[in-house]
Amino acid sequence: MxxxxxxxxxxxxxxxxxxxxxxxxxxxxxxxxxxxxxxxxxxxxxxxxxxxxxxxxxxxxxxxxxxxxxxxxxxxxxxxxxxxxxxxxxxxxxxxxxxxxxxxxxxxxxxxxxxxxxxxxxxxxxxxxxxxxxxxxxxxxxxxxxxPPADAHVPHLRLGVASCANWEAGYFSAYRHLAARGDLDAFLFLGDYIYEYKTGEFCARGTVVRPHAPAHEILDLADYRTRHGRYKTDPDLQALHAAVPTIAIWDDHEFANDAWSGGAQNHTPGTEGNWTDRVAAAKQAYFEWMPVRPSIAGTTYRRLRYGKLADLHLLDLRSYRSQQAKVGSGDIDSADRTMTGRAQLDWLKSGLAASDTTWRLIGNEVMISPVAFLSLPDYLLRPLAQLLGLPSEGLAVNPDQWDGYTHDRRELLGHLKANAIGNTVFLTGDIHSAWASDVPYEAATYPGSGSAAVEFTVTSVTSDNVDDFLKVAPHTLSLLAVGAIEAANPHIKWVDLDSHGYGVLDVTPDQVQMDYYVLSDRTRQDATTQWARSYRSRTGTQQVERVWSPVR
Missing domain, CATH: 2.60.40.380 (Purple acid phosphatase-like, N-terminal)
Incomplete structure (x- = not known):
């Protein structure tokens, strides 16, 4: 041959x-x-x-x-x-x-x-x-x-999509299955490529499948380098990187949990040093160990293009954001707080307005679709709160997502509406669960108020999700939470709180389709994969709809 x-x-x-x-x-x-x-x-x-x-x-x-x-x-x-x-x-x-x-x-x-x-x-x-x-x-x-050339009429783009790969929680079989496809143009990673925790602090239902190196929480440059080095020994990760080019952004765990511009939930200045020094070390190790070009002032926000078919706006939602607001404080809607920082938001808005491609794809660390909750029993509320960052004493918004920075979201979605910018697709990771959603201009009046964009959120490669926190079989108790979420949020078309896996995004001039795949068992090196669901958005609609088979 x-x-x-x-x-x-x-x-x-x-x-x-x-x-x-x-x-x-x-x-x-x-x-x-x-x-x-x-x-x-x-x-x-x-x-x-x-x-x-x-x-x-x-x-x-x-x-x-x-x-x-x-x-x-x-x-x-x-x-x-x-x-x-x-x-x-x-x-x-x-x-x-x-x-x-x-x-x-x-x-x-x-x-x-x-x-x-x-x-x-x-x-x-x-x-x-x-x-x-x-x-x-x-x-x-x-x-x-x-x-492709910037002016080329590209008929097709296919991306493997993943996020949240915790070494201690399992094997990276998702990467092996993506590498074996042979039909991907690139691999898009949406954050949490590594995790900063010490051994045993965040693993598979409390069980370490394979230990971190170093064993302690990573704090300085040597630590971050060592942790990246351990990850890069994984054969499935190596196979995927060798098979296709990577396009990556970071989220919080490349630094520390719930990071913001001046600190993080998982950083104690008194005992863990200066936050600025820790961030500098994390960023240096990241750019040393990842096939990523540092763009603006050493961040990951940048823009790539695939001919006239799609441009890809890649965000950095950790380096500039204000501290997460306390739920109920009234600060969530404050114009003085930001998710993106002024310069990055202006860059994104101008790029979207100037785009001449059919599709505008946005690599987005945390969910932009609003999520409201109905009452849930305590045994479901607590693991859901742990996963989504909610206060355990009651249901509320997730202040780490765009729900906690509504002024920036309102400005961005208003910009899409004022400039009649359509075919915008947010591609998101972070919350260890899979979602397919419309992004409404106003959630309270949806669908009458219309949809500004669509959002496809992929689940974790290995990191714990709701059934893992509950330590029950997948798709049993968590289905009550799914029902509550979908009932309270008609713009959310599908939620899977339990699976581990990845997505495959297929882009043509007529539609964007996300195929969701799930792993049989993240704790086994020989885990199999199977297709779970597919959702698409047809050009000009700004809405998702279910599709009954994956793109072949």
Whole structure:
């Protein structure tokens, strides 16, 4: 069988490249993987133990990433190990017979021996293979793809979508299944790529499936580097990063739970140091270890484009936000408080108004759809409150979501209405549950007041959800909470509070469809996956509707 090169512009990925994806998956796993920092204790130097990745595709460029372990002592976060020259190569074929670009970068302890190459001058909408070499060692091979030209009439875009991957709560089987599809243009990660907790504090129904490194809560640069390093040893994560380019934003757990611009719920200044120092360490480690371009002042808000089909506005809803309001304080509606910060909100509004694509996709950390609640018995209220961040003594809004920052939400949705901006889709993670919703201009008068946009929220890869907090079988007691939520919120068309999994977003000029997939058991490395539900929004409607089969 002759291997296709896919080097012709506008040749979209063939559907279900199972053989190709399986080969990438096999090639992405680097062994051995055992030590606390994610490296082997007596490994020969150098080695590529943390896989390869690409990200942020542009029509003429792609970002390449890897980490080299130049010596056994150079474990993540150690600050040890010599400077090492790392050569990268980008080719139009898997055998690297036609090199499109190459170069050399230096891995040093100053960057935790991670390296990036921001490669430009490439052909648009073209598949490439890439690898790294150092001291005679060769990395796994990755496959990536540049974005289409900005003015191209793109017929199709498909994204794998995930969030909330807690190492201690299970295995990353979701990533393995996404990698094996072979039909994705990119992997969109919506936050909580790592978790900051100490071992045993937040795991699978109170059980540690596999321990964190380091074992304590991460606070300084060495800690954050070590935690990222542990995550990057996961073979399923490595397989997905090697299979498709990644587009990622952060949420709170890349820093600390319920982070805001001046602190976090899970940060105690007296015993855990200065918040500004902790954030600086977390951001440095994130940009070292993730295939992401830092954009504006070291944040993740930025914009990517897929021809005339869709642009993707990626938000940072942690770096600029005001502290979460206390429910009942009256501060939730205050114009003095912000979710986005003035500069980012203006950037988003201007970008949406100037967009000439069919669809406007927004990578959004926390739910923008309003959620009101009816009375629930205490045994359901408490786990739901824990999951959604509600006060346990009574039902209220979630102050960590857009519900806690209604002035910014009102301004943004009003901007969509005033400028007749349609086909806007919020893509959201954070709350370990799956939702399909219209985003109403005014929830109290919906559907009469109309819908400004739609929102697809994906569940967690592994992090606990309602049935886990209750320690009951999925879709049993939680169905009462689902019924209460849907009864009180007619704009919310579907809720799944119990499953773990991922989404696949399919975009065409006619519609956007989210296919929701669930895992059989997050605590098993061999977990299977199955399709659960699908919802779509047809162009011009600003509404979601159920679809009875996934896009193939």
């Amino acid at each position: 002759t291997e296709p090169t896919d080097s012709t512009p506008l040749a979209r990925p063939r559907r279900r490249r199972v053989i190709q994806a399986a080969a990438l998956t096999a090639g992405a796993v680097a062994l051995p993987l055992t030590a606390a920092g994610g490296t082997a204790t007596a490994a020969p130097a150098p080695q590529f133990l943390h896989g390869v990745a690409s990200g942020d595709p542009l029509p003429d460029g792609i970002l390449l990433w890897t980490r080299v372990t130049p010596a056994p002592e150079a474990v993540p976060g150690s600050g040890a190990g010599p400077d090492t020259d790392v050569r990268w190569e980008l080719a139009t074929d898997r055998n690297f017979t036609t090199i499109a670009a190459s170069g050399t970068v230096t891995a040093s302890a100053a960057s935790d021996h991670t390296v990036k190459a921001d490669v430009r001058g490439l052909r648009a909408d073209t598949a490439y293979w890439y690898r790294f070499t150092a001291g005679g060692a060769t990395s796994p091979v990755g496959r990536t793809r540049t974005a």
